Amino acid sequence: MEESIEMQFEYVIRRAHHCGRYGAAGADADLYRGFMGCYFTMNESISKKKPDAIQTGIEYGVRLGKVRMSLDIASKKVIAKIENTNHTDAERIEEIREKIHSADEPKKMAEAVTELDQLFLKLGLFPG
Numbered sequence: 001m002e003e004s005i006e007m008q009f010e011y012v013i014r015r016a017h018h019c020g021r022y023g024a025a026g027a028d029a030d031l032y033r034g035f036m037g038c039y040f041t042m043n044e045s046i047s048k049k050k051p052d053a054i055q056t057g058i059e060y061g062v063r064l065g066k067v068r069m070s071l072d073i074a075s076k077k078v079i080a081k082i083e084n085t086n087h088t089d090a091e092r093i094e095e096i097r098e099k100i101h102s103a104d105e106p107k108k109m110a111e112a113v114t115e116l117d118q119l120f121l122k123l124g125l126f127p128g
Contacts (some may be wrong), residue, residue, distance in 0.1 A: 008114060009031070010029040014027045014120065016077045018125070019126065020128055025069075025070060026071075035064060035066070036106050038056065039060055041060075064104070065092075067109060068100055071112070072101070075093050075094075079094065082123065089119060089122075097113050099111070099115070103110045103115030
């Protein structure tokens with residue numbers, strides 16, 4: 001059975017920090033669920049010209065930032081572990097980090113999360 005993107009996100013963070021749920025900032029699928037839910041709420045507010053459109057846009061920006069920051073910290077931690085022994089994968093993680101920083105909606109972010117998840121598995125990183 002394929003894992004949901006929310007669980008992939010949580011496992012990426014947990015693999016990088018070798019911890020259980022809540023063992024590191026962002027190691028919680030609910031953070032990603034909130035990001036996705038807020039995206040759809042924001043789009044609905046904008047399309048229906050609701051008065052809360054600006055507020056939901058701000059909230060989405062905050063949630064996007066939290067997801068990006070969690071993935072960025074996890075990526076940097078793994079790069080620091082492998083950069084001297086596995087330059088190719090360290091460079092690949094840097095490329096994925098660039099995708100994370102340019103992702104502005106869930107589909108693009110999901111692609112980056114899936115790539116990190118697969119790469120971290122290849123590297124033998126598992127949650128604690």
